Amino acid sequence: MAPDAKSDGGRLDRSERELVELMQGYLDGRVDAFDRLHAALAGRLRGYLRSQCRDAALADDLLQDTFMQIHRSRRTYEPGRPVTPWAFAIARHVYLMHARSTGRRLRFEDRVAADVKAGDIARDGLQAMVDGDEVRRALRGVPPHQRRALLLHHIDGWSFGEIAARLGIRVNAAKTRAFRGMKKMRERLHGHFSRERETRRAGRSDGVRRSGGRR
């Protein structure tokens, strides 16, 4: 996974020794040390993330998340130990968490698509969806802090790392807010679709009279 950080005899090689010094500076709160550490690690981490997700733009997002996570857990670095395996382990974790949440989101979207397909939704109901009335109504029912995370991620396309930085919360909290917001949206839209289905069913059983009445 990570490049070998040690030379023969278990001693740190030169580049790793430099990283260790930079990491120490970073722990001491020096911005220049962080910048140099970032410059030294970013390329390799980006390459690793790119090889995992096979998407350059996504790899850049994940790289940001990785550095945010490195920052949050920097106190878990043991002074004097190689920095590279530590940083790569965090990058791998960030990638795996992303893959897991993406999988979850895809399954959720598949379920919604299946609901729509199987639910015999009235054309005018879909039209209402297209117009956005129901979506907006459902969105209004989502608590503001969840709505903000949801819109930033799903509409504006921000990464969770960016949302966390913007809102001053942890990445996991940003993910949770967006996920819960989406769940609430789904529940509300599902309620709307259920009502639509019932209306249609009632309309079908009493179709002639109702259509006659409308005319």
Add this chain to the structure above:
Amino acid sequence: MTDARTAIVRDLEPVRPLRSPSVRALTLAPLAAAIMLAVPLLHFFRPDLRAIGFVRAWGFSIGQSLAGLIIVAAALRESIPGRALSRAALAWTFGIGIAVPAVLLGLTASTFDLGPGPGRALRDGIVCFRASALGAVPVLIASAVLVARAFPLRPAVAGALYGLGCGLIADAGLRLFCGFSQPQHVLLAHGGAMAASVALGALAATVTASR
């Protein structure tokens, strides 16, 4: 990187790194000693304590407690990114954790037919299970806090490891209280309490990590 860099630079301040896993595990030593003593003190000491001798009674219990602390140290190491234990190391650690009380029982017991009297198996089993499982809780909480302060990438594994260590520590006290050597009692009551500690540790670490 601009956004992340801005956020990081804004938040940049000196931090003190965590101490090494072994040093942090050693901070649990007083608690481990207290638990080892509390389990028999809250009930009673096994009747054959003098007969088995100082080394086989106290020496073995102290040794088992130390083994528990070493496993907690392994859990603390596991919760540092890049220092995860390999599968082989995990298998060895769990194997040793299970073997230690079994070997110590083998070295302490003269026969393996000493067990609860007729009709008392369930009641005595529950007493031992409760004493060991409850004894593990304080050190389990302390270990959970130590692990949560790090960054376990496999929380369930780290939790199961410290659960095993805490189970061993509590069982070190239990062996000063319960002198039964019957395999079914030892497996179900003593082993069951250790298994419960492992499960509780895995659960606690997973829940803590998801927050």
